[in-house]
Amino acid sequence: MSTFSPQHGAASALERPGPPLEGRERRTWPPGVQRALVLFGGVRLAGAVLVVVVNLLTGRSILKGLAHSWDSVWYLHIATHGYGTRMHITNSGAVQTDWAFFPLYPGLVRALDWIPLLTPGVAALLIAWTATALAAVGVYAIGHRLYGRAVATAMVALWAVLPHSVVLTLAYTEPLFIALAVWCLYALLDERWLAAGALAALAGLTRPNGYAAAAAVLGVAAFEVVRRRGRVPLGLWAGALAAPLGWTAYLLLVGHRTGALLHGYFQVQSAWESRFDGGLGTLRFLATVPLTDGVIYPVALVVVAVGVYLFVRLCRERVPLALLLYTAALLLPVVLVSGPFESKPRFLLPAFPLLIPAAQALVHRWRTDPDATRRLCGYLTAFSLLYGTYLATFANHSP
Numbered sequence: 001m002s003t004f005s006p007q008h009g010a011a012s013a014l015e016r017p018g019p020p021l022e023g024r025e026r027r028t029w030p031p032g033v034q035r036a037l038v039l040f041g042g043v044r045l046a047g048a049v050l051v052v053v054v055n056l057l058t059g060r061s062i063l064k065g066l067a068h069s070w071d072s073v074w075y076l077h078i079a080t081h082g083y084g085t086r087m088h089i090t091n092s093g094a095v096q097t098d099w100a101f102f103p104l105y106p107g108l109v110r111a112l113d114w115i116p117l118l119t120p121g122v123a124a125l126l127i128a129w130t131a132t133a134l135a136a137v138g139v140y141a142i143g144h145r146l147y148g149r150a151v152a153t154a155m156v157a158l159w160a161v162l163p164h165s166v167v168l169t170l171a172y173t174e175p176l177f178i179a180l181a182v183w184c185l186y187a188l189l190d191e192r193w194l195a196a197g198a199l200a201a202l203a204g205l206t207r208p209n210g211y212a213a214a215a216a217v218l219g220v221a222a223f224e225v226v227r228r229r230g231r232v233p234l235g236l237w238a239g240a241l242a243a244p245l246g247w248t249a250y251l252l253l254v255g256h257r258t259g260a261l262l263h264g265y266f267q268v269q270s271a272w273e274s275r276f277d278g279g280l281g282t283l284r285f286l287a288t289v290p291l292t293d294g295v296i297y298p299v300a301l302v303v304v305a306v307g308v309y310l311f312v313r314l315c316r317e318r319v320p321l322a323l324l325l326y327t328a329a330l331l332l333p334v335v336l337v338s339g340p341f342e343s344k345p346r347f348l349l350p351a352f353p354l355l356i357p358a359a360q361a362l363v364h365r366w367r368t369d370p371d372a373t374r375r376l377c378g379y380l381t382a383f384s385l386l387y388g389t390y391l392a393t394f395a396n397h398s399p
Helices: 010-015 023-027 033-057 071-081 104-114 120-147 149-160 165-169 174-189 193-204 208-227 234-242 245-258 264-271 280-288 296-316 321-336 341-347 352-368 370-393
Strands: 086-088 095-097
Touching: 033 120, 033 149, 033 165, 033 370, 071 104, 071 120, 095 264, 104 120, 104 174, 120 149, 120 165, 120 174, 120 352, 149 352, 149 370, 165 174, 165 370, 174 193, 174 208, 174 321, 193 208, 193 234, 193 245, 208 234, 208 245, 208 321, 245 264, 296 321, 296 341, 296 352, 321 341, 321 352, 352 370
Parallel strands: none
Antiparallel strands: 086 095
8 A cells, every 4th residue: 555655745744734725726636635535445346346246155136235234224215115114123122213314315315216227225325435435535635634645645545444444335324424524524624604504414414423513513613703702704603503404403303203302313212222321331331242252342342442542642633623523523422322332333434533643643654664554554454345344244233
């Protein structure tokens, strides 16, 4: 993975943030993004091909694991038949409903239904893959703006080889949410308040943790109001008002449909074993984690622990407030909300700012020992591809 080699002044770019983008420069792609996108796309394409090959060798449908498993089945059912499906859980007596799933992604799948020969599964994958590419470009753009080409490339590369990055090639909502959130944050860095608010509102219609983008917009807006003593542009007020609309509107809609306006959605999530308990569920899991029962739980435990560590490191960096608020809003429920622990690493996939300290360390290691860094990148890539294929094809738990 020689793309980490510092070239064209990347060393100085690592030491100081890049200059603000103004005028026509704001609309151009940052230098080096094509190489980073090819690197990212190559890794993730290899992951998708591995899943397809395993499906063929085991006699399964080619799209099994990519578009027709776990949460994907719920999204495709909503896209085809709308909301209203219930599932009774025999062991617990709970009734799980599809109101737990936010509407933007299945709505987009349904919107492509008019295209001949395009099945809902293929449409879902096309949306996810397009969103993943846009998200990767956005991650690079933010990294390049703040730290230069080398760190930006390292961020994209590390994001591509995270253990659960296979989700970025599945018919899941993470790619769409991340694309909207990344460009919302980029708009915040540019002080394009209306664009940031609109993207945050759309992100809020995508996933339960979609509020993280709105939290970033509202937090930055509040900071600017205090800093400027209330003398802020009208667009800031409009963006701040728009940001939470998507997430709030869906929660109120579910509350209305369930007969409990303010907490109906949280009751729906409780049936899916997801509830706020201040971290007690996480502590109970840590006390009884089945470390010898396969690899999923140990990997999830390591990923969450590393995520917490990297957040502490991130707080010590001089990162923009928007990135810090967004990451904190994603990390807190991973720790404080109970639920299937094996899915928590997936919930951290959108928290790409956590990769900033790791990317800086990787670039430094490349400059001091490039051969060892190549081997490290190779090991990470191999593990990501093999583990991701296992999650998408053989695992008994949702990725």
